[in-house]
Amino acid sequence: MKFFSRLLTSVTLVTAVFAQSSSVDSYIASESPIAKAGVLANVGSSGAKSQGAKPGIVIASPSKSNPDYLYTWTRDSSLVFKALIDQFTSGADTSLRGLIDDFVSAETALQQVSNPSGSVSTGGLGEPKFNIDQSAFTGAWGRPQRDGPALRATAIIGYANWLIDNSNSSWVTSKLWPVIKLDLDYVASNWNQSTFDLWEEVNSASFFTTAVQHRALREGAALATKIGQTSVVSGYNTQAGNLLCFLQSYWNPTGGYVTANTGGGRSGRDSNTVLTSIHTFDAAAGCDATTFQPCSDKALSNLKVYVDAFRSIYGINSGISSSSAVAVGRYPEDSYYSGNPWYLSVFAVAEQLYDSLTVWNAQGSLNVTSTSLAFFRQFSSTVATGTYASSSTTFQTLTTAIKSFADGFIAVNAKYTGTNGGLSEQFDKSTGSPTSASDLTWSYAAALTAFGARDGFTSPSWGASGLTSPTTCSTSGGGSSGGGSTVAVTFNVQATTVWGENIHLTGSVDALQNWSPDNAILLSAANYPTWSITVNVPASTAIQYKYIRKYNGAVTWESDPNNQFTSPASGSFTLNDSWR
Numbered sequence: 001m002k003f004f005s006r007l008l009t010s011v012t013l014v015t016a017v018f019a020q021s022s023s024v025d026s027y028i029a030s031e032s033p034i035a036k037a038g039v040l041a042n043v044g045s046s047g048a049k050s051q052g053a054k055p056g057i058v059i060a061s062p063s064k065s066n067p068d069y070l071y072t073w074t075r076d077s078s079l080v081f082k083a084l085i086d087q088f089t090s091g092a093d094t095s096l097r098g099l100i101d102d103f104v105s106a107e108t109a110l111q112q113v114s115n116p117s118g119s120v121s122t123g124g125l126g127e128p129k130f131n132i133d134q135s136a137f138t139g140a141w142g143r144p145q146r147d148g149p150a151l152r153a154t155a156i157i158g159y160a161n162w163l164i165d166n167s168n169s170s171w172v173t174s175k176l177w178p179v180i181k182l183d184l185d186y187v188a189s190n191w192n193q194s195t196f197d198l199w200e201e202v203n204s205a206s207f208f209t210t211a212v213q214h215r216a217l218r219e220g221a222a223l224a225t226k227i228g229q230t231s232v233v234s235g236y237n238t239q240a241g242n243l244l245c246f247l248q249s250y251w252n253p254t255g256g257y258v259t260a261n262t263g264g265g266r267s268g269r270d271s272n273t274v275l276t277s278i279h280t281f282d283a284a285a286g287c288d289a290t291t292f293q294p295c296s297d298k299a300l301s302n303l304k305v306y307v308d309a310f311r312s313i314y315g316i317n318s319g320i321s322s323s324s325a326v327a328v329g330r331y332p333e334d335s336y337y338s339g340n341p342w343y344l345s346v347f348a349v350a351e352q353l354y355d356s357l358t359v360w361n362a363q364g365s366l367n368v369t370s371t372s373l374a375f376f377r378q379f380s381s382t383v384a385t386g387t388y389a390s391s392s393t394t395f396q397t398l399t400t401a402i403k404s405f406a407d408g409f410i411a412v413n414a415k416y417t418g419t420n421g422g423l424s425e426q427f428d429k430s431t432g433s434p435t436s437a438s439d440l441t442w443s444y445a446a447a448l449t450a451f452g453a454r455d456g457f458t459s460p461s462w463g464a465s466g467l468t469s470p471t472t473c474s475t476s477g478g479g480s481s482g483g484g485s486t487v488a489v490t491f492n493v494q495a496t497t498v499w500g501e502n503i504h505l506t507g508s509v510d511a512l513q514n515w516s517p518d519n520a521i522l523l524s525a526a527n528y529p530t531w532s533i534t535v536n537v538p539a540s541t542a543i544q545y546k547y548i549r550k551y552n553g554a555v556t557w558e559s560d561p562n563n564q565f566t567s568p569a570s571g572s573f574t575l576n577d578s579w580r
């Protein structure tokens with residue numbers, strides 16, 4: 001890409017914009033097949049760079065030292081396969097089906113691998129990474145990372161919806177749903193526990209994790225309805241509502257950006273938030289700010305604040321105008337490998353902008369609000385708040401400039417792309433040379449999805465349209481928002497279980513599934529051997545219940561008599577039981 005950088009510095013600004021567009025076109029033409037091959041090389045067992053990986057296992061990078069990334073991460077693998085599944089289901093590449101089936105099989109097996117986070121029933125689904133032979137990684141690590149199960153569910157749900165549309169629901173019910181349900185039950189039970197963030201450093205709550213968990217439960221509830229697995233629907237939707245409410249709290253109205261993590265002691269400006277917008281993009285939701293859609297005023301304001309955080313800290317950004325694209329990294333306080341730009345972060349900025357353009361063009365208008373004004377003023381210093389129809393000069397001016405701004409980020413990556421189109425994890429903030437892990441699978445996948453977004457590609461809707469956040473945030477499940485008064489009751493039961501066995505709860509009221517063993521509520525094993533769940537039950541009511549064990553399809557009830565209590569008139573209540 002040396003040719004391109006010489007070109008940019010040797011022509012005038014006006015021709016540079018034109019030259020940029022055609023250079024970006026030619027970069028994409030050459031880089032697309034390289035990125036696709038780069039992804040496929042890193043999927044076992046036949047990928048050219050993934051020797052030793054089991055079929056369907058995605059290696060993060062072939063790099064074995066400085067750094068050693070020859071592992072499989074649930075997050076990276078799921079994001080990569082989401083991109084491949086979109087290519088398959090859209091008809092862009094029908095050859096991928098076998099590989100997708102391998103991925104599902106590999107993840108089905110990984111779910112069952114006991115690991116330092118637990119077994120499948122005691123929190124093991126939150127384990128971030130595994131060895132590429134599918135054994136547990138037992139070294140010290142930032143665990144658990146609770147975005148992984150949500151992202152994996154989202155990827156597999158995309159495939160499931162295609163199979164249903166193509167007359168193969170039985171495969172979904174028998175093979176995919178059990179895997180999806182384990183992940184979603186984990187999310188529904190554990191979303192309100194702290195997690196390591198996507199960079200594996202901060203242990204708190206994390207915007208990306210909250211958002212992808214919300215998405216997964218919404219589309220999981222919709223899938224469950226489609227295939228008649230109705231018992232989970234209300235629980236998933238209730239927790240999705242809780243997540244959407246919590247999601248709002250990350251917005252920092254004073255700073256005009258989304259705070260990436262609730263802990264960590266940083267400014268909170270972070271690529272985490274841009275990745276959230278692109279990975280929860282739903283074109284059907286327009287520019288909805290509740291779900292932080294790419295073209296929402298909050299997400300655009302956030303994008304400007306995030307990008308601007310990198311203008312003065314990287315040598316390679318010096319001399320670039322304050323409204324032009326620059327190299328961006330994970331977060332400005334980053335010190336990993338001295339803190340450099342990341343290819344996937346740069347691609348994500350471009351992708352958010354392309355997604356926005358797609359929606360504005362489809363809707364035939366764009367809105368400038370007081371929240372997004374600073375973002376739009378980068379492109380027209382006099383623009384005022386208001387709605388601009390696509391026929392207006394303002395719409396034309398803004399969208400042309402934003403397309404060029406977006407292309408500028410692709411041009412940044414183009415300029416620093418390695419020899420033969422290779423994309424590593426980072427490029428040096430002073431020299432621009434590729435650094436850290438070579439051939440990062442996620443970098444290649446990020447290239448593919450950004451290029452697709454530039455062409456106007458949109459993934460199927462996940463149901464983001466028309467959602468409203470509850471006015472007060474709750475952390476409890478099972479309750480309905482209207483109707484008679486309810487109280488939150490936490491059921492704790494001490495129960496030792498064997499590998500693969502789970503504890504559920506059912507009882508004499510609707511909220512406890514009316515003695516149905518099939519629909520019994522799964523308890524969380526986050527504090528194993530204490531299993532727990534909080535359920536909203538009717539207030540001032542005598543309630544009977546029992547715990548049941550489920551193992552390999554077999555159900556074992558607690559012995560008689562039933563447990564019983566009377567719920568209080570208000571407040572909350574905790575029951576401390578032991579399995580009997």
Ligand SMILES: *[C@@H]1O[C@H](CO)[C@@H](O)[C@H](O)[C@H]1NC(C)=O
Nearest residue numbers: 097098101163167168171172
């Ligand atoms: C359903 O999809 C699975 C996974 O690709 C495939 O193995 C199976 O043959 C399909 N069944 C039918 C009836 O198409």
Ligand SMILES: *[C@@H]1O[C@H](CO)[C@@H](O)[C@H](O)[C@H]1NC(C)=O
Nearest residue numbers: 191192193194205246473475
């Ligand atoms: C749990 O949810 C509540 C209510 O939204 C929120 O205040 C709290 O920060 C959350 N904690 C975690 C770790 O998710």
Ligand SMILES: *[C@@H]1O[C@H](CO)[C@@H](O)[C@H](O)[C@H]1NC(C)=O
Nearest residue numbers: 286287360363365366367387
């Ligand atoms: C602009 O705002 C109006 C009113 O809030 C809304 O109906 C419309 O969908 C918005 N359009 C876009 C593209 O955001």
Ligand SMILES: *[C@@H]1O[C@H](CO)[C@@H](O)[C@H](O)[C@H]1NC(C)=O
Nearest residue numbers: 490492565573574575576577
């Ligand atoms: C259960 O234990 C909690 C915490 O130790 C306590 O606050 C609560 O009162 C106990 N519940 C009952 C019914 O004894």
